[in-house]
Amino acid sequence: MSPTRRTTRRPLARRRLPRVAALAVLVASASACSAQATEQWSRGGMPEGATDQSLITQTLWNGAWIAALATGVVVWGLILWACAFHRKKKNSPDQLPPQVRYNLPIEILYTVVPIIMVSVFFYFTARDETEIMKVSGNAPVKVKVEGRMWSWGFTTEYQGKTAKVEGVPVDLAKQSVENPEGPQLVLPTGADVEFELHSPDVIHSFWVPAFLFKQDVFPGDVRNKFQIKTLNRTGVFVGRCAELCGVDHSKMLFSVKLVPQAEFDQYIQSQAGSAQ
Structure with missing residues (x-):
């Protein structure tokens, strides 16, 4: 070379x-x-869940999609079958396809099958909703959530100590997934947490997508409660108001920080009796 x-x-x-x-x-x-x-x-487009209840929601969501797709396949198949085999004939344009009016067996089938489908949907939805909404009353961590125009306040009670966080409407120009703006609720992993929701003004909605759960916040009603069972992973998760509540609704953001139990104990000790 x-x-x-x-x-x-x-x-x-x-x-x-x-x-x-x-x-x-x-x-x-x-x-x-x-x-x-x-x-x-x-996951059917759902975010990865961070609680035990999120697995119940995810399973119900996937099952609903499977049932809906199966129903769609049957309906689309019948439509295509009718289009292919019962279209108008060229040699006899005035001839009608076979009629099924007053066909009792078919009419019973049309009635019974949808009733069975709706009953199955209702059963699984009611069963899972009952489990998700169950509140034991003995969760070690209790959080009072106040949704107001247009931010959030959190009062966390744990072992006789209280940590309070008050927020203001966020600056959307500074908002990011990595560093979310707004008040931050700190919770421990591996523990049950009970939430009590109330509002001093209008209806809001407390929503953390990673919990696969949201619940409305009604003014003057403190009976609106739910319980999260066993937060199972650490991280910072964005939350927001899911009810159109006024001019600054889009600024009503917050975040939830899930930390190990030891870090949560330190946080409670440092914040006890003070407002952030």
Whole structure:
């Protein structure tokens, strides 16, 4: 091989190396995105749950999708079958397809099958809702949530100590998923938490998407309660008001920080008796 050829090939290899590296990074990113998209599809578009109840909600959601798709396949199949085999004939345009009026067996089938389907949906929904809304009254951590125009206040009670957090409407220009604005509610993992919701003005809605749960906050009614069973992972999760409540509704944001029990104990000790 001549020196000229060797000199020519080396710069060519150097030019191709960044392209190969970029292609490898692109393939790796596509694989990661594909795995993330597959996981998202398996949850039916729901976020990953952070509580024991979220598994119940996720199972009900997936079951509803499967039932809806099965029903859709049957309906679409019947429509296509009717279009394919009962369309107007060219040689006899005035001939009607076979009629099924006053066909008692078919009419009974049309009535009984939807009733069975609705009954099954109702049973599973009522069963799961009863379990999700169950409040034992002996949760070690209790949180009083006040939703007001247009922010949130949280009073956390734990082992005789109280930590209070008061918020103001957030600046949406500074809001981000990594560093959410607004008041932050700190809770321990591995513990049950009871929430008591109330409002001094209008109806709001307390919603943390990672809990796969939300509940309205009614003015003058402190009986609106729910309980989260065993927060199962750490992290910071964004929350918001899910009820259109006024001009600054979009600024009514907050976050929930789930921490290990030891860190939560330190937080309660440092915040006890004070307002953040």
